[in-house]
Amino acid sequence: MTERVLDRIMERAEEITALGPVNERLGRLDDEAAKVLRDSGMIRMLQPKAHGGLETHPREFAEAVMAIAAKDGSTGWVAGIVGVHPWEMALADPKVQEEIWGEDQDTWIASPYAPMGVARPVDGGYVFNGRWQFSSGTDHCDWIFLGGMLGDRDGNVAQPPTGLHLILPRSDYEIVEGSWEVAGLKGTGSKDIIVKDAFVPDYRAIEFGKVIDGSAVAASGHTNPLYHLPFSCAFPLGITSAVIGMAEGALALGLAYQRERTQITGTKVKDDPYMLTAISEAAEEIATSRSRFLDNACQMYDKVAAGKQITFGERAAGRRVQVRAAWRAAHATTEIVMRSGGNALRLDNPIQRVWRDVHMGLAHAIHVPGPVYHVSALTDLDIEPPLGPLRAMI
Known part of the structure; x- marks a missing residue:
């Protein structure tokens, strides 16, 4: 299948x-x-x-x-x-x-997971309010996951903070037209979402901490190792892989464009050792991004399939692999495009659109390198990272 x-x-x-x-x-x-x-x-x-x-x-x-x-x-x-x-x-x-x-x-389900709403407890569930950006593919979805924080009875964020993923039908939220005016990935339709006083029953809420610590999958009864992957491995599967795939598309377009191209100096690209070296290096960077990203997912899958737990340090190292794979692929894409001359940036040349799309994908929160690199280095040094934002994407 x-x-x-x-x-x-x-x-x-x-x-x-x-x-x-x-x-x-x-x-x-x-x-x-x-x-x-x-x-x-x-x-x-x-x-x-x-x-x-x-x-x-x-x-x-x-x-x-x-x-x-x-x-x-x-x-x-x-x-x-x-x-x-x-x-x-x-x-x-x-x-x-x-x-x-x-x-x-x-039936398709949209998101975003960012905790931009507050869920106020009421009998049988929550009253939910908020506004979110970046709901990719949302026009084709009939349900949505939205991130929120558990509120108190007054609608303020309860302490200590508790993150929730709440599930709503299309009738309970508004898609904001005109809210996706961007430089890249324009075709994703990643529009804003607004929720006003929507009632969300208890059974349509998942405590995010239980997804992270594995108790949600334990309660689900699933035995397939797929569902026992850490969220921090599963969530980037579609995001980072898309960036790497775009980079592979840029390489294919670049090679096709350069094959017969003659530079302004009169030198054919195929006769320019500097250009050939740059193209070769970019190709290898993209291939490395692909193999490292896929190997990381396979290693985690194999470990959970063997009944073992993924440690926090392994999760941090896995996130480092994902982030670095995206940045490596994006840098290689830039090298391909910049080596293709000014005509590659004309709007009728698809290479420039791929370049814009890759860098828009790189801007996703899952690819922010600083905290991930910080935490993964600490765990490599056998130092326990402090609780708080550093751990948020791991």
Whole structure:
């Protein structure tokens, strides 16, 4: 089944590429681009089998995202972001899983997870308010995960802070049109979301700390190692893999463009040893990003499959791999584009769009290097990192 997903993607690769400029003009995925993802089974790769999902290996999911992103960054980004959400939904109450997938197993779920809302406790659940940015693919989704903080009875953030992921149907939130005016990944339609006094039943809330510490998956009863991966490994699966896939697409476009190109000096690129060296180095940087990222996911999967726990230090080291892979791939993309001359930056040349998309993807919070590198170095030194923001993305 997994092979068929990738086969279906590659069968429609030319269509994905052709729809890239259309997605960018629309400011969201074109309906046909979304249909390609639905038809391929891409969004069901991490979905539970009980609800028509495939429960594939994380490596296979990441490779599928890379393949799509290499053809169009926005389509790959939505495939990765929306494709990860069924992984967490598998940890949610069976009642909400049935609400979402009971009638249509191809129902999509949006996010963001950033805790930008406050959930005030009331009888049977919460009254929820907030505004969020960056809800990728949201126009094609009928449900959403939204991050929030547990509030007190007055609507203030309760102490000590408790993070929640709350699950809402499309009728309970507003998508803010015109809120996604950006330089890259325009086709993702990552618009703002507003929630005003929405009632969220208890069973549609997940305590984020229980996702992080593994108690949520223990309560779910899932035995597939896929669902026992740390959140900090599973969440970036679709994000970092999309950036690496875009870089692979940039390399393919760059090679095609440079093959017959003659520089202003009259020297053909194929005869310029400096250009060839730069192209070769960029290719190897992208290949290294891919292999390190995939190996990290496989190593964690193998460890949980053997019944072992992933330590905090291993999670920190894994996040370092992810962050460095994204930055390495982005730097290589810049090298490819800057070596392609001024004509590569003309708007009718797809290389410049890939360059913009890669750097927009690099700007995601999951790729901020400072805290991750800080914490991973401390753990390498056998020093316990302090509680607080340093640990937030690990």
